Amino acid sequence: MKKLLSTGALVLACATAHANPISWGFSFTGFYDSVSDSFLPQETIAGSFKGNDLNGNGILEKDELMTLVVGELDYIACAGPSNPYYQCGATSFTFSPDAGLHFAVGSYSSDPEGWVGGGRLITTGDQHYAYDFNPGMTSERHLYWTSDTTLTMMSQAPEPGTWAMMAVGLLGLTWRARRARR
Structure with missing residues (x-):
């Protein structure tokens, strides 16, 4: 015994x-900028994610993630402190080495009066939209995925x-x- x-x-x-959990780093490079009406080959959206394929189906899904960092923001960790003036989170996520990486994340913040704020929405394969506003100005940026946008995956040890x-x-x-x- x-x-x-x-x-x-x-x-x-x-x-x-x-x-x-498995950890991966990623970067998407090359986007079409609608404001300048040009393709920006060096423009990059990068990040990392960590999770565990709990159901063993070979696909890492949103509810199996521990972290999803895009740029400087962890869209899994930020969802908890969301409130009427700050919203953040991931609405979808899937990854498998065969099918690739797909996600939709977003964040929004403003002061209680609504004078100053901004946000970002990123949907892989579609667009990255970022905006900021205050009484003196408003700025927006639209980057679109094209057939020339490349994905690089880096497996983390x-x-x-x-x-x-x-x-x-x-x-x-x-x-x-x-x-x-x-």
Whole structure:
């Protein structure tokens, strides 16, 4: 019984190490700017996400995310503190190495009187819309995805704790297997 329990614990340690969240970095490069009526080949929207494919379907979905950072803002973490003067969050997200990366995120803020504010809406494959307003001016920016917009994905290495837990589990299983052969 003792042998069975210790083997089970070691297998669980290996499985837990494997079940840790995956992390990816991304960048979309090259957008059409409607204001300047030109393609901007160096314009980039970059970020990262971390999540775990909990249902094992090979697709990481919005409800499986821990973080979704686009630019400087984490659209998963910011959704909690939303209020009438600040709205933020992700409305959709899917990622798989085969199907690619698709998401829609947005944020909006203003003062209680509505004099000063701004926001941004990003829908991959469609557009990035950003705006700011105050009594003295209003500015808007529309960037559109084109067939020349490229996506670059960068797989993030697992955290050191993940590697350590997996190594301990594998060493333990090796040790257990060697003892069992004697």
